Amino acid sequence: MTEVSWKITCDNCGQELQETEEICPNCHSNKKTALLQVREGLHLATSERIKVKNDQYPSNKKLRYDLMQGNVSSKKTDNGRAKIKRIIDKDNDYYYEHVEDCNGTVIHHCEEALSKHFGHGTAKNSNDNSHTPD
Ligand SMILES: [Zn+2]
Known part of the structure; x- marks a missing residue:
């Protein structure tokens, strides 16, 4: 939906x-x-995603804010499920990512400037162009 x-x-x-x-x-x-x-609603997951776009920017930079949170499937946890929260906030140059399993054990945590995050090797392999810095 x-x-x-x-x-x-x-x-x-x-x-x-x-x-x-x-x-x-x-x-x-x-x-x-x-x-x-x-x-x-993401496929097979009780997640929500909020995107904020600003039409004043060129088409590849319109997405200013992208929040995703909820339960997703994960190969890293015992029961194949993980809780994730990710924020990409271009206007404030902010990146947040937090993943934990059903017991509350933190699998991944990342909180830093978006411009700094983009320098990481993992972001370069992503097809998600919402990581593209301005
Ligand atoms: Zn007016």
């Missing part, structure tokens, strides 16, 4: 706009910020 919601505001006066409004009815500015929030 996926939920998508938009929040669009005028850059000039802060008025909240409808998706269909190209020009702010309040101040007639055409500059606006659009935040897209996506919540999606």
Whole structure:
């Protein structure tokens, strides 16, 4: 199940706009910020994912914030399940990743500047381009 919601505001006066409004009815500015929030249930897992996009950035940099948390399958734990929380926050240059098994034993923990994290070898092998730094 996926939920998508938009929040669009005028850059000039802060008025909240409808998706269909190209020009702010309040101040007639055409500059606006659009935040897209996506919540999606991941396959076979009780996870949630929240993505925040900003349309003012070029297409490969629109994704500003990416949160994923919940129960996922993992080969590293005895029962094949793991609890994960991952945050990628480009605006604040922040990366957080925490994985533990069903007993609360920490399997992986990482909290650092996103730009620093991207320098790691593992990120280079990932197909997930949300790691791409600005
Ligand atoms: Zn306005």
